[in-house]
Each structure stands twice: as C-alpha cells, then as structure tokens.
Amino acid sequence: MLRITELKLPLDHSENQLKSAIIQRLGINAGQLKSHSIFRRGYDARKRDSITLIYTLDVELENEAVVLARFRDDPHIAPTPDTRYHPVAQAPQNLATRPVVIGFGPCGLFAGLLLAEMGFRPIILERGKPVRERTKDTFGLWRQREFNPESNVQFGEGGAGTFSDGKLHTQIKDPHHRGRKVLTEFVKAGAPTEILYLSKPHIGTFRLVSMIEEMRGTIEALGGEIRFQSRVEDILIENGAVRGVALANGETIDADHIVIAAGHSARDTFKMLYERGVYIEPKPFSIGFRIEHPQSLIDRCRFGSYAGHPLLGAADYKLVHHCKNGRSVYSFCMCPGGTVVAATSEPGQVVTNGMSQYSRNERNANSGIVVGITPDDYPGYPLAGIDLQRELEKRAFELGGGTYDAPGQLVGDFLAGRPSTGFGSVQPSYTPGVHLGDLSKALPAYAIEAIREALPAFDRKIPGFAMQDAVLTGVETRTSSPIRIKRNGDYQSLNTRGLYPAGEGAGYAGGIMSAAIDGIKAAEAVALNIIGKRK
Ligand code: FAD
Structure with missing residues (x-):
C-alpha cells in the first residue's frame, strides 16, 4: 500500500475525478489502481471562491515497488x-x-480501557451518575434551574466533554498512534467513521452519550469495574507513596497505583491533595465571555458562495489578538451551529461553555472570547486561581439575578460602555436565560479592556463580528485547569509515588483528544511500573 499526501481537488469533484487524479499523480494506467481509501481529508478555504479539498490517500497498486522507486525523492x-x-x-x-x-x-x-485491555482489571471511581441519569440532572439546571452539585455538565459518566461539540482535532504529534487508537475506539463505539479521516472531526452531544455507554460495557467485559456516585474524598499516603483511597461513603480501597483524572472542576479534590502535601503548582488559564452570532454570518465570511456546502458543514473560526496592555485575547472552543450552556459545578455560580449536536444546525455560532491570565494575576498559593474562578463565577451569578441566568450584554453596548436593555437580531441560546445588563463588572478591568480592543480587531477579520446585536454571556472561566499536579518522566507525582496525575485537571490536556491520549499514557506508565519496567 502507498500513501499519497497533499493531493488537491476542487470542492465539487466526483469520485471519478478523484480516481483520475490518483492515476495522473502516479503516472499509472487505470488498470494498475486496485483500490484507494481516504486517510485524511481537509480543506483550504483561504480563497473563498476556489475552495479546495486536500487529501491523504492510501492506494493499492499493481507493481507498487516499481512505482515507489520512481517516486523515491518525492516526499508526498x-x-x-x-x-x-x-x-x-x-x-x-x-x-x-x-x-x-x-x-x-x-x-x-x-x-x-487501556488498563483493562492489558489485563490489569482497573477499578474506576466516578463521583457522578451514569450518563443517562446525569443527562436528566443536567437538563434540570438548563430547564428548571435545579442544580445538582454531584451530577452536572462537569461531573458524571463521560466527564466534561459529554455535553459538548465533540470536537476531536488536536495538534499533538502522534508517533505511537495513541490519537488513532482513540478515534478507532470511538468508531467501534458508534461514532461516524468519517472521524478517522476528516481533518476537523466532531461527534456532537447525543452520539457521545450512547458511545460512552458502549465503551463502559467494553471495559466491564474486559474485567474492569466502574463505580458511580463514588466520590474520592481522601488519598491514603504512607511514606511518600499512595496506599489507597477513601470514598465519601466511608469505604476505603487499597491501591498502589492511582491515576487521578478528575478534570479541571474537581476543586474539592485538588484542595484535599494539596492538604495531603501532593506537589501542586499554579498554572495559566483564561477568562472571558461567550459570544453568539448568526451562523450564517460566519458561513458567508469563511465560505462565500460555498456557504452551506455539505462537505464543509457549518463554518468555524479561530481568532487571536495581542493587545496593547500585553494581554492576548483568543477564541476558545468555537461551536458552529451550537448552543451556549450553563456549565457550573458549584451552587450559586454561573459558568458558560458551548455545545452542539452532530448536525451543527442551530442558528447561532458561539465561542469563548477569552483573555490569557497567569499566576501573577492570582498570586499567593497554588490554588489561588481556583479562588479567582469562584469569585468571578459568584459575581456572574449575582449579575445574572441570582437565578442561574447568565449575565449578558450586546456587543455594541459592551463596546460603547452602556448597559443593554433588549435583544436585537440575535437571540441567545443559553438556558435557563440571559439577564441583560452591563458586563464590565464581570471581569477584572484589564480583561474588559483587552476584550474591548480585540472585538473590533476580530471584526476586521470576520466582518460583522463586532455587530451591535451579537450577544456576550458570562463568564467563561473553565478554559483549562488553574493548577498543575507536577509529575516526573515516569508520570508519577513529583513527591507522591504511585499517584499518576493525568488529563485536563492535572494540567496535562486541554480537550477531549488530548485528555484521552494522556489517559493512555498514564495507563502505559502504570502497566510498565507494575510489571517492573520503567516508562
Ligand atoms: P473530565 O472530562 O473533566 O472528567 C473528570 C471526571 O472526574 C468527571 O466525570 C468527574 O465527575 C470525575 N471526578 C472529579 N472529582 C472526582 C472525585 N473526587 N472522585 C471521583 N470522580 C471524580 N473539548 C474538546 O476537545 N472538544 C469539544 O468540543 C469540547 N467541548 C466542551 C464543551 C463543554 C460544555 C465542556 C464543559 C467541555 C468541553 N470540552 C471540549 C473540554 C473537554 O470536555 C475536556 O477537555 C475533557 O473532558 C477533559 O477530560 P478529563 O478526562 O481530563 O476530565
């Protein structure tokens, strides 16, 4: 089998044109091409009126060795x-x-999954509920303002990414094919096969729910055990090494190898680890608002006359602006054709995030517009970033009227420094509701200043981005973990043997793919340690 990279074709090409392009590229006759499959397909939309598809293809040929010899010096x-x-x-x-x-x-x-596949029969402890029950609790906040601190957007089977856009792209280099493993397992569990080859794959919320159940079944069939509503309240440490965990229900479980993959919202768990002396340091993260525009505005700007083309889907964007005050503002977790969701995990707080369905056909595009901050902005002790998040989330709750509504403002009013009193052409999607007013008190002054400078700059890249009626809702504070639980090259905590900090909460991932890949790495490290080899 040969791989051809960087084969470009116009967006509206036929299957026969693809075949012809392969034949032409390889200088072979049609009979020599036995089969072909797509390994990767991306697009180049820099020229809106001539969008091209870029393929990586695997081809099976008669006389492969001869063809390969002819292209010895061709990197593609x-x-x-x-x-x-x-x-x-x-x-x-x-x-x-x-x-x-x-x-x-x-x-x-x-x-x-990896520990189970290798025969280590892991015990997985999850504080939240199985995904179907969790979905009901999450909808309880979105529809009835009833919040469950142990079962919500952040906590429960599937973790934070379950109610999400399910974006699966990552920039991580993948020499050991762990990313491919993740995508392959997702497909086995019911994800569309296109995630294996699209350059920006996504799954959407509803499919994720059934996939997670399927994967739970696989782990159990391999001898793993998953216990829900089993919050770890304490880590038992003796002579600098873990000996087990204590659960909120009083039960203890002995263990010499513990992967802590608690996500970025496990604030009580981070506090417990800190009090037990596990080495933790503060880490940069970002704060800001969600912004909503009509999806059609983004589609037109990115794809011109190809807007709505089925191979392109709803358009996304990625923006960054470096401000005069030294801050950087960027778009975060852009959700084409999606909704803004209430994403708190603590009572009396408001946090925004975004999600979508596979179809991405809701009327609004949304993304976080966030400002990078560093431990210099929250000095003191390693958990000070969490204190700042809590302060901003409580303030958002109050500015929203104390009912889990998010505080909001129209972009035009935000830029002009006047409170908003009514919506225009963009209806916000956040539920239970948006309470219009003045967002300038929702974030520190430097962040407001930076966002006010960035929005007009973004408007120069996407005309209409700073339109009067676009809606901002606040606050976006859970962009990544505010801490890092430092680990050594063998993936164990710097000062606590047998503890393997992993994933987003420990500061080693930012998204579904990178968290999943880090989980595989942690499992490899545990397995190698148990059998007496070093990672
Ligand atoms: P988490 O997914 O946070 O999982 C941690 C789990 O640990 C949780 O289930 C929690 O209940 C459990 N837990 C915590 N403390 C304890 C304890 N003491 N005892 C037992 N269990 C505990 N990323 C993308 O790549 N693409 C997207 O489209 C995307 N959209 C998102 C949309 C939303 C609304 C949200 C909230 C996030 C989104 N993300 C997205 C981010 C992504 O979900 C996270 O990066 C990813 O889930 C992190 O994985 P993780 O396993 O490290 O942590």
Whole structure:
C-alpha cells in the first residue's frame, strides 16, 4: 500500500475525478489502481471562491515497488505506515492489587480501557451518575434551574466533554498512534467513521452519550469495574507513596497505583491533595465571555458562495489578538451551529461553555472570547486561581439575578460602555436565560479592556463580528485547569509515588483528544511500573 499526501481537488469533484487524479499523480494506467481509501481529508478555504479539498490517500497498486522507486525523492509518495496502536504490557497472572482510576471523563475512560485491555482489571471511581441519569440532572439546571452539585455538565459518566461539540482535532504529534487508537475506539463505539479521516472531526452531544455507554460495557467485559456516585474524598499516603483511597461513603480501597483524572472542576479534590502535601503548582488559564452570532454570518465570511456546502458543514473560526496592555485575547472552543450552556459545578455560580449536536444546525455560532491570565494575576498559593474562578463565577451569578441566568450584554453596548436593555437580531441560546445588563463588572478591568480592543480587531477579520446585536454571556472561566499536579518522566507525582496525575485537571490536556491520549499514557506508565519496567 502507498500513501499519497497533499493531493488537491476542487470542492465539487466526483469520485471519478478523484480516481483520475490518483492515476495522473502516479503516472499509472487505470488498470494498475486496485483500490484507494481516504486517510485524511481537509480543506483550504483561504480563497473563498476556489475552495479546495486536500487529501491523504492510501492506494493499492499493481507493481507498487516499481512505482515507489520512481517516486523515491518525492516526499508526498511513500509506503503507507502502520498506524495501529500496540499495547506496551500484559498484566501478570498474579496481579497483587488492582490499579484505581479516579474520574470517568475522556482521560479516565481511556486509562481504564487501556488498563483493562492489558489485563490489569482497573477499578474506576466516578463521583457522578451514569450518563443517562446525569443527562436528566443536567437538563434540570438548563430547564428548571435545579442544580445538582454531584451530577452536572462537569461531573458524571463521560466527564466534561459529554455535553459538548465533540470536537476531536488536536495538534499533538502522534508517533505511537495513541490519537488513532482513540478515534478507532470511538468508531467501534458508534461514532461516524468519517472521524478517522476528516481533518476537523466532531461527534456532537447525543452520539457521545450512547458511545460512552458502549465503551463502559467494553471495559466491564474486559474485567474492569466502574463505580458511580463514588466520590474520592481522601488519598491514603504512607511514606511518600499512595496506599489507597477513601470514598465519601466511608469505604476505603487499597491501591498502589492511582491515576487521578478528575478534570479541571474537581476543586474539592485538588484542595484535599494539596492538604495531603501532593506537589501542586499554579498554572495559566483564561477568562472571558461567550459570544453568539448568526451562523450564517460566519458561513458567508469563511465560505462565500460555498456557504452551506455539505462537505464543509457549518463554518468555524479561530481568532487571536495581542493587545496593547500585553494581554492576548483568543477564541476558545468555537461551536458552529451550537448552543451556549450553563456549565457550573458549584451552587450559586454561573459558568458558560458551548455545545452542539452532530448536525451543527442551530442558528447561532458561539465561542469563548477569552483573555490569557497567569499566576501573577492570582498570586499567593497554588490554588489561588481556583479562588479567582469562584469569585468571578459568584459575581456572574449575582449579575445574572441570582437565578442561574447568565449575565449578558450586546456587543455594541459592551463596546460603547452602556448597559443593554433588549435583544436585537440575535437571540441567545443559553438556558435557563440571559439577564441583560452591563458586563464590565464581570471581569477584572484589564480583561474588559483587552476584550474591548480585540472585538473590533476580530471584526476586521470576520466582518460583522463586532455587530451591535451579537450577544456576550458570562463568564467563561473553565478554559483549562488553574493548577498543575507536577509529575516526573515516569508520570508519577513529583513527591507522591504511585499517584499518576493525568488529563485536563492535572494540567496535562486541554480537550477531549488530548485528555484521552494522556489517559493512555498514564495507563502505559502504570502497566510498565507494575510489571517492573520503567516508562
Ligand atoms: P473530565 O472530562 O473533566 O472528567 C473528570 C471526571 O472526574 C468527571 O466525570 C468527574 O465527575 C470525575 N471526578 C472529579 N472529582 C472526582 C472525585 N473526587 N472522585 C471521583 N470522580 C471524580 N473539548 C474538546 O476537545 N472538544 C469539544 O468540543 C469540547 N467541548 C466542551 C464543551 C463543554 C460544555 C465542556 C464543559 C467541555 C468541553 N470540552 C471540549 C473540554 C473537554 O470536555 C475536556 O477537555 C475533557 O473532558 C477533559 O477530560 P478529563 O478526562 O481530563 O476530565
């Protein structure tokens, strides 16, 4: 099999044109091409009126060696590499103790799956409920203002990414094919096969729910165990090494290997780890608002006359602006054709985020417009970033009227410095509701100043971005973890042996894919340690 990269075709090409392009590129006759499949398909929309598709293709040929020899010096034609993932270990027959994984988000799910596949029969502890029950609780906040602190957008089976856009792209280099492993497992669990080849794949919320249930079944069938409503309240440490965990229900579980994949909202868990002396340091994160525009505005700007083309789907964007006050403002977690969601995990607080369905056909585009901040903005002690998040989220709750409505403002009014009193052409999607007013008190002055400078700059890239009626809702504070639980090269905590900090909460991931990949790495490290090899 040979791999051809960077093969470009116009957006509206036929299957026959693709075949012809392969034949032409390789200088072969039609009979020599036995089969072809798409490994990757992206697009180049820099020229809106001539959008091209860019393919990476695997082709099976008669006389492959001869063709390959002809293209010896061509970097875009080479033998197809083996992209299968290979497990690093196999559990011994007499496994002394089972590894424990805390959290069943993407990181814990893949740590658990890999440990189970290698025969280590992990015990996975998740504070929230199974995904169907969790969905009801999450809708309880969105529809009835009833908040459950243990079962919500952040906590429960599937973790934070369950009610999301399910964007799966990552910039991570993948020499061991862990990313491919993640996508392959998702497809086995019911994701559309296109996620294997699209350059910007996404799944959407409803599919994720059934996929997660399917993957839970796989882990259990392999001897793993998943316990819901099992919040880890304490880590038992003796002589600098973990010995087990204590659950909120009083039960203790012995374990010498514990993966902590608790996500970025496990504030009580971080506090417990800090009090137990586990080494934690503060880390930069970002704060800001969600912004909503008509999706049609983004589609037109990105795709021109191709707006709405089925191969392109709803358009996304990625924006960044470096401000005069030294801050950077950027778009975060852009959700084409999606909704803004209430994403708090603590009572009396308001946090925004975004999600979508697979179809991405809601009327609004939304993204976080956030300002990067660093520990210099929240000095003091390692958990000070969490204190800042809480302060801003409580303030947002109050500015929203104390009913879980999000405080909001129209972009035109925000830029002009006047409170908003009524919506225009953009209806916000956040539920339970948006309480219009003045957002300038919702964030520190430097962040407001930076966002006020960035929006007109973004408007120069996407005309209409700073339109009067676009809606801002606040606050976006859970962009990434405000802490890092430092680990060594063997993935164990700097000062607590047997503790494997992993995923977004520990400061090693930012998104579904990177969290899942980090879960695989943590599982490999645990497995190698148990069988006596170093990672
Ligand atoms: P989490 O997913 O946060 O999982 C941690 C789990 O640990 C949770 O289930 C929690 O209940 C559990 N837990 C916490 N403390 C304890 C404890 N003490 N005991 C037991 N269990 C505990 N990323 C993308 O890549 N694409 C997207 O489109 C996208 N959209 C998003 C939309 C929303 C609304 C949100 C909230 C996030 C979105 N993200 C998206 C981010 C993505 O969800 C996270 O990066 C990812 O889920 C992090 O994975 P994780 O496993 O590290 O942590």
